[in-house]
Amino acid sequence: MTLTESAPEVRPAAVRPPAPARRLPSARTALVAGSAYLIAFVFLFPYLVMLLTALRPQEELREATYLPQTFAWSNFANFWTGGLAQNLGVTLQVAAGSTLLVLLVALPAAYYTARHEFRGRTAFMVLVLITQMFQPTAMLVGIYREFYQFGLVDSVWSLILVNGGFNLAFAVWILHAYFSSIPRELEEAAFIDGNGRFGALLRVTLPLAMPGVVTALIFTFIAAWNEFVVALTLTTTPSNQPLTVALNSFIGQYQVDWQNLFAGSVIATIPVIILFALIERKVVGGLTAGSIK
């Protein structure tokens, strides 16, 4: 914008095409900007409340001051001493484990379906798409029964497997889209240059598909980190529960331990927001299965 405005001083005005008549009246612009600020504030407000409550001492909960009068960092200290650190560890194991599982399994499938035409390819992709819509909640009895049979109830492994399984579809789809977007000529050139098939894949295709790989990994990580109902059903020992389930136990029938709940919630929320900020733009394309054209 500034360029267009300063340009006439440098060049003869006649040469410049007339500025596009697209400028909105300033009152409307201000209104739009104002409402955008207001809406953003309203949507961020719950997080502000979460953070401030986590920093309030117990006695101050009933007083309606905007900022805590004394900052109680002890609520965060309680997180580490009160055993929740162990639950954070479980969450990390589940998220990392299922991400690794998805990576190992989705990469070959996505690569092959993107590169080769074969009988059953469409069927496979449709099947993957259907599983993306499946949800563990409706199938809980079946899932519980299965892990019960294999003696994996109340273990980190069951959570890793379930989260990996239910997030596989999205990873396959987004990786498939990325692999399809890389011209096969590039890979073939590398192959002819003396790299093996695998070498060409490793040195040329995979680096080019990296943004897709990172997106799929972070998305899986976040989904597994946030998962609630499967963990609620499959884990019973408090120290085996991931953070989301452990935090739920702060909510009693008659009383809620708000400060400690929110201190834990802040810790459970911040990492995923940061991770999500890295991939947000790419996720949308994957969620609509490449439907934005």
Place this chain on the structure above:
Amino acid sequence: MTTLATTPAGPQARARRAGPRPRRRDGLRPWLYLLPAAAVLLPLLGYPIYMLGLLSVFDYRQAQVSGGEPTTFVGFGNYATLLGDQRFWSVLGQTVAFAAALVVATLAVGATLAVVLSRAGRVPRLLLSLAAMAAWAAPAMTGSTVWMFLFDADLGLVNQVLGIEGFNWFYDRWVAFGVVGATVVWHSFPFVMVTLYAGIQAVPASVIEAAALDGASAWQSFWKVLVPILRPLITIVVIQSIIWDFKIFTQIYVMTNGGGIAGQNSVLNVYAYQTAFGSSEYGLGSAIGMVMTLILLAVTLLYIRALHRRGESL
């Protein structure tokens, strides 16, 4: 943001022209690559569904689990029980109505904000995107607890601001649904907003300008120009929202303490969970789960058809 619209699609089209090379003999080679995925999907999705279907035709309760009573085959007995149960129908109706309201609300909020986003300046746009992202990424669990706190009868900010003492927002069925619904919309509007925003960005500015020159108001150009152009995208967003809002569990379970007073805020998922794991009626719970799965499958098939219509190659 425009990269969003073109990243997967643009180069993909180029690759398609080159086309995957047709292979003369497929042999077993494809399955070498697909086997790991199949090895995860089958036991983790296929087997639980099989188990769910199997248990749903058995009388399977706590007594059978502990081995006190033999497991008996009851055919469609559990389904018959469900269909004859007034409560099942009321929960089903509630689920559909709640999901429908959520889809409408999410779409209204998401679409409005997508338009605001496309007109706002750099700084407000960034801030709004950040707010949306924070709501999108957060665990449903922690989001639910904050909203619960905001509407808490004694400590909640909402009661303080409105100046009402001790009003319990979770006491009345529909008020409670309203609060939970607001939380769900807060979680799910960002997807709609960001997707539609990307769609709007892809519409050439000249089209909107032409409409404005012809004297269309902003309202008219939204309904008469943008919506028809974006219709395929909107279809997909609507179906995705239906699927998401139908699956709601965490917000209701956490905010209404497992389904509200006497289970008045139950939706199908919560009802299935409570039947199976609350009352140990595993067979009956499985039957509810099967009903839920079948409904979702039907919506998914609609989704695939909508994708197919867009010329999406599967």
